[in-house]
Amino acid sequence: MDTVAIAAKGISVSVDLAVGHLADMTVDIDGRRLKPLHRAPWVGEPRETLPKDLPEGTVHLSGDFLCAPFSVSDVEAAPLHGWPANSRWDVVDSAATADGWRAVFRLQRPVMGATVDKILTLRDDHPFLYQEHVFSGGAGVIPVAHHPMTVMTAGGRLAFSPKRLAATPNEAPEPDPARGRSLLAYPARSTDLTRFPAANGGTIDLTAYRMDQEREDFVTLVEADHGGPGWTALARQAEADLVLVLKNPAELPVTMLWVSNGGRDYAPWSGRHRGVLGIEDGRTAVGHAASLGDNWLKREGVATAFALSEGRSFSFRHVIGALPWPSGEPRDVTTSPGRMRILAADDAVRDIVFDSDFLRIGRSVPA
Structure with a gap:
């Protein structure tokens, strides 16, 4: 795998340049090493053992990646989740900063004529990856989403x-019982x-991830x-940690x-893709x-795409983090200048360092 790694004090991230996926993320905090992101069990297996028509994004399925568009590419021809999830990215810049590390990657292929940049920032002692994607130029309209995946054993x-x-869509991911x-x-x-x-x-409780429910749902x-x-916020039981994913709702509503918990029986899933949760802000x-x-x-008043325009750019930001957590989901997550406060179900409070300005809450976002 052709990867490049970046690191700051207490955190490291690697990127699979073949498809722009986050191949790994490690957070060292409170004497523990946390790995919040998932990698599919077939990643690294010989290509000839996988289905020939499998998109490269599924061959390399790991961590988080940019979808542009999300799901089916039926306007501009591209594989599932678009070229950002299935084709090569170049390193434009990667260097230490005064308080961490910053790296810029550029997608080799244009999307609807637009240039796409991925900016990853790590800060010393922050248990968070700060991400920004920038689309410059192009024409038309493009829907976008992040695709972070985590995995649990219990x-x-x-x-x-x-x-x-x-709400669920009109059709289930696996409507055929012969397949899943x-x-x-x-x-x-x-x-x-x-x-x-x-x-x-x-009924099913969407706030509970149960390993005894074999299913593929969206x-x-x-x-x-x-x-x-x-x-x-996902409190992983066996891992005793809290995986956090944050966004600006004006950008990603x-x-x-x-x-994905053993709900697909055909290759390469083959019932072995278990305990996986995608938290896909878009x-x-x-x-x-x-x-x-x-x-x-x-019809609910929710924007579903960004407009591209020659000579203009737009961007959106996203955060992924992890920290030790004893048990149970939190009651609330709030931010204040330079901090994040997490309120536990037992009223215990955890304060951690956080770049509260990064998500630009309150800024106006063009359609």
């Missing part, structure tokens, strides 16, 4: 910033994340208006959850054409 508990509703299984109802929606309609007529959460950062519907058309999110 499940975990989820908590979120306030969400307006959760999904447990949520499709289509369905709920304003109660602990009681989402299930395919069997009952659900979109729409951010409520609350004035703060959007966040997802939806969070899509991909539950400005998108499912698919490029769907994001441009009259989709259900637009």
Whole structure:
């Protein structure tokens, strides 16, 4: 694997340049070494043992990557999740800073005519990766999403910033029982994340990741208006840590959850992709054409793409972090200048260093 690594005090990240995926992320904190991100079990296996038509992004599936578009590329021809997730990136710059490390990567292929840059920043003693993607030039409209994946050996508990509703698409990821299984109802929606309609007529708690539920499911959460950062926190039970994913809701108004727990029986998944959760913050519907058309999110007043324009650029930011956590999901996550405060279910408080200015909460975002 052709990777490049960057590091600051207490944190390191490596990037798979073949596809721009984060190949690994390590956080050293409180005497522990945490690895919040997932790598598919087939990564590194001989290519000839994998299906010939498998997209390169799935061959290298790991960590986090940029989707542009998210899901099906049915406007500009490209593999699943677009060229940013499936083709080569170059290192433009990588150097130490006064308080950490900053690296810039550029996608070799244009997206709808736009140049795409990935900027990764690590700060000394911050247990967070700060990411920014910049699209320059081009024409048309492009939906985008991050695709961070974590993995658990014994499940975990989820908590979120306030969400307006959760909804599944029209069709399940695995509707054919000969190939796999999904447990949520499709289509369905709920304003109660602990009681989402299930395919069997009952309900499923979206805040609980259970290892005994073999399934492949996908659900979109729409951010409520609350004035703060959007966040997802996953307390991994066996790992005894907290994985945190943060965004600016004005930039990325939806969070899509991909539950992949032994729910696909065909290669390369073959029932071995277990305990994986994708926490996919985006400005998108499912698919490029769907994001441009009259989709259900637009009818809810939610933006599903950015406009490209020659001579102009836009960017969006994202944060991934991890810290030790005894048990149970947090009750709340708030930020103040230079800090993040996490409130536990037992009212215990954890304060950690955080670049509270990075997400630019409150700035206006062009459509």
